[in-house]
Ligand SMILES: O=P(O)(O)OC[C@H]1O[C@H](OP(=O)(O)OP(=O)(O)O)[C@H](O)[C@@H]1O
Ligand code: HPA
């Protein structure tokens with residue numbers, strides 16, 4: 001069936017299939033289960049990109065935890081980080097003396113992660129670590145540690161499984177690279 005609304009049409013290459021992602025969640029979940037045993041971590045998903053990863057990853061973490069969310073953003077309309085991280089929705093829980101685990105879909109320039117690690121440390125968290133699905137090391141501008149990650153990615157803009165382009169395509173069940181013509185069409189708008 002030809003359907004121009006079929007969002008698979010915008011993908012050039014799949015980088016991580018649903019099976020790849022499940023394997024990553026299992027592996028990281030096992031590691032985090034060991035590392036957070038007996039600690040009652042506060043697991044904070046960074047909205048909106050981390051929603052899918054947060055739900056799949058934490059189901060593989062066999063530890064008592066508290067789940068919360070924060071909404072921060074720095075990519076307004078496209079590929080480039082504005083460099084300014086905006087806190088839109090704060091975490092509800094008190095982070096003082098807590099072992100915090102931030103869950104991210106991707107660490108790219110590192111601006112977002114640095115902002116959050118600094119903020120939560122300043123508020124008195126006992127530890128602040130990050131588990132990201134993807135780590136785009138080549139683009140790093142802030143020196144920040146990604147404590148756990150699923151895979152490194154090249155310097156390409158990726159979408160799906162939470163990752164958006166112009167606020168769309170988050171619901172693709174895999175991670176892929178956009179077709180160049182999709183990007184071109186938007187640049188010419
Ligand atoms: O390392 P950085 O260069 O800071 O980029 C990574 C951040 O950018 C994206 O969020 P975005 O600001 O696009 O918000 P969103 O999750 O709502 O899409 C992504 O989900 C990370 O949070
Ligand atoms: O490659 C990316 N894709 C989607 N959102 C992003 N935010 C930072 N890097 C990316």
Ligand SMILES: [Mg+2]
Nearest residue numbers: 049075163164
């Ligand atoms: Mg985004």
